[in-house]
Amino acid sequence: MIKTIDTGVFSEIGELEGVILHTPGKEVENMTPSNAERALYSDILNLSVAVEEYQQFSGVLEKVTQTYQVKDLLAEILEQPKIKLSLIEKICTYEQVLNIKEDLLELPATELARQLIEGVNLKTDSLTTFLSDDRYSLRPLHNFFFTRDASVTMYDKVLISKMANKVREREAIVMEAIFNHSSRFKTQTVNPLNFYNVGNETMIEGGDVQIAREDVLVIGNSARTSSQGIDFIVNQLKQKKERHYVVVQQLPDTPESFIHLDMVFTFLDKDACMVYEPLILKDSRYSTILITIDNGEVASIEKKANLISCLKDLGMDLKPICCGGSSDIWTQEREQWHSGANFFAMGPGKVLGYARNVYTMEEMNKNGFEIIKANDVISGQVDLAEYEKYVVTIGGSELSRGGGGARCMSMPVRRKPVKW
Template identity: 50%
Template sequence: MENKVRLYSEIGKLNAVLLHRPGIEIERMTPENAHEALYSDILNKKLVDGEYANFEGVLSRWTKTYQVVDLLAEVLKNEAVKKNLVETSCRLDDCGFLCDELLSHDEKTLARELVEGFEYRRGVDPQKYEDERYILKPLYNLFFTRDAASSMYNMLLMNTMSFKVRMRENIIYRAIFENYFGCESINAGEWEPTARTEGGDVLIARDDTLFIGNGIRTNKKGIEFLAEYFKVRKPKFNILVQELPETPESFIHLDMVFTFLDKDRCMMFEPLIRKNAKYSHLQTTHIEIDNGKITYHQKPNFLQGARDLGFDLNPVVCGGDDPWTQQREQWHSGANFFALGEGKVIGYERNWKTIEALDKAGFAVLKAADVCKGTVDMHKYEKFVVAFAGSELPRGGGGARCMTMPINREEVKW
């Protein structure tokens, strides 16, 4: 069923996905608060709307799509859920005096306020808020639905976010997944307060294997939590970990340098994944779980580590052959593809050398606008990449995989 969490790969045919259409919350970001909001620039919503419409349009022609705000409004009909969400949100933003007012609002209004923020009104709140426009902060990053939680196997990994500005996303996802999808959740932060994980770093390679990035958003404690969790639940399990550089910001997650395209194909930022001289200091580690015993094995590079685990991957190189173009296109999420099925992916059109490399690798190149108009039928192609226009969305710091949380995929026969 499409409303049951079932994900055992990155590439099985997509049956359902969770999205958030960017709303006015992104217009509530200013040059002054952009850094706090985890952006390096502010976005133009009018341009974002057009780009996102094509992205969402492609997905809706392929699979069942859910919207975060719609599901949030649905679960807010439960008074206990509503009370817990409001009280926890207000506690996070230190505005407990707003609880009664927010609880008096209907579920659709409240769902919007929890996402778009609640504006300061003189006379309603204490003096210390008079310099703030929004007491309940807008969720500027919510359209990156991948990060705050990870749908994984038949459960939800509640990612312990590194920054307070994103913590409300956690409790929203938990409410949705536990009350709408009926899904168990686990949380690294409840095991160890310093543990950190984010969804862009967690790739479901296979039913017995995770690929994980270790960088500024997912730390060793977070990875250790996952190893300990699976140690007592799986007789044999593997975690392949790639250390990521702290800078530049485009290396924020593993899926910015590596994504699956098919059973035997991946997209990679070659200098890091093959570890050229510049990145030779970054560790690649295979964490092997075998009947309760955890063993660590160092690997020469990530691609070799994957092959040693039985993934015979023939890579497509982000940016093509030229090292400078590789850097330029990786910067704008050129390696960040999202699979609709085996050999069926979607990504940014702007990274044209990457799209050209996919074309050479046998992927039919389809334009998102044509798919949305109905002049091109994706279902007629065995292998394809849908290229959607993006000049404004990439400035937010993510691509197609970042903007999707898959709910259900069909099983892949390896």
């Protein structure tokens, strides 16, 4: 009997009760230096090393919560013929490859799920395909192990992202199908594409959306999440007819390490957060803006000094811990580049991050976080229940080259409420 859970995420730090993962597969390997940029990578990854590191990440999560794999969830819903037909038609129409529809329909559900993620090889059965430089009819989803971006559990609903790059749009289509049809989740999806007044300028990705508290959202205005995307979220919140706050942090378009808000700011505990100091705390031209929603209307929009002080004014007094430490700007830049600010909370004060960012880990330890190796947790040498505050460190020499960290690789579907 399949257990169904109600989706619900009302904070970034509530104790984790369910998370969706995707172990990187051949879609990561199906890349060359010449097409890496098109795949949104700055380098190509060694799959065997990346998988070894990822198994540390997923192995820890399997110890503490219910985990779901995208490929398994997709294969389950594809067992239903109507859903299979509908999803194939949608993908093939969207990516203009209706000529492969019948071939895909003949595939068993598990194989179809694999190919929808790893790529569908181009059949050289015509002069056009014979002369084509492409290898795939449907390109691999190189970025899907960053499950954070394509959908967001936002309170009691799931927001389907409107991705900034076409190469990632199938990820959102797959996640919407899973949440709409999987018997494992009870939820309601909200997809911007289903609204008549949403255009190409509207972009939303999950790495920019952080649920601070039941009444506070923090959103990055980045190269991947536009002001129109944030306005869409604000309009959804207005329907609640309650007081709500949206804190917007503007981000640079470059370098690529600033791709999402969670690359410069993440919540660690009820009273602590990780920050990239030069952007979050120092004077810059990137503004922090507070939008107050009350009784179905935008009551005010105003600039604030910085993200930390804005949250303090809203009753969230957070101590900022600096990525790369607080003494050397070069170290801060290096470790931020390698996702040093990108932590994922499994509960208040219980987080995951990359071991390679040694100065960040030193700073965490100074602030009361015990440093624990992932393999010690997986092997049973360490019992996490014995620790109040900790950071479990995973290998990240290869995974970080994909452009994300522990938060990027996790899509929570349910968390316990936090007693503030």
